Amino acid sequence: MVDELHKATVCVVPLRTGFGIKNKTLEAMAAGVPVVGSDRGLEGLAVDEANLPLRALRANGVEAYLNAITRLFEDAALRSDLSQAGLIFVQREYTWEQAGAAYEQVLSA
Numbered sequence: 001m002v003d004e005l006h007k008a009t010v011c012v013v014p015l016r017t018g019f020g021i022k023n024k025t026l027e028a029m030a031a032g033v034p035v036v037g038s039d040r041g042l043e044g045l046a047v048d049e050a051n052l053p054l055r056a057l058r059a060n061g062v063e064a065y066l067n068a069i070t071r072l073f074e075d076a077a078l079r080s081d082l083s084q085a086g087l088i089f090v091q092r093e094y095t096w097e098q099a100g101a102a103y104e105q106v107l108s109a
Contacts, residue, residue: 005031009079010072013041014065020044026094029055029086034079036068046089053085 005011011028013035021044028035035047035056042048047056057068072079 001027002031005033008033010069011035012065012069013037014059015040018043025056026090030090030094032083032087034072034082035086036065036072047086054082055085055089056082 005028008028008031011025011033013022013025013028015022015038018040022037022041025035025037025041025045035042036059037047037056038060039058042056042058045056046052048054048058057072059065059068072082
């Protein structure tokens with residue numbers, strides 16, 4: 001999957017069901033691919049909080065998807081910004097080391 005993500009200009013995550021953090025979204029961000037996702041596709045991820053850098057675009061309908069995808073294809077700077085912000089976000093918050101430390105903390109509590 002990673003090889004294909006590295007070839008992509010944009011990753012679209014139009015999930016309608018499911019709960020929790022979506023690994024496919026994190027994979028795309030870790031590959032440096034800008035993400036357009038639904039509420040479910042971005043669930044649990046701080047990607048478009050007002051006080052944080054924009055890390056992905058949110059879309060929940062056909063028009064919203066078309067607008068977000070078009071925006072990314074037309075705006076190389078936005079693609080670059082989302083790519084960098086998403087990659088940094090994953091590197092800071094979702095590494096195996098951090099997951100292991102959190103698991104270790106739960107076990108030792």
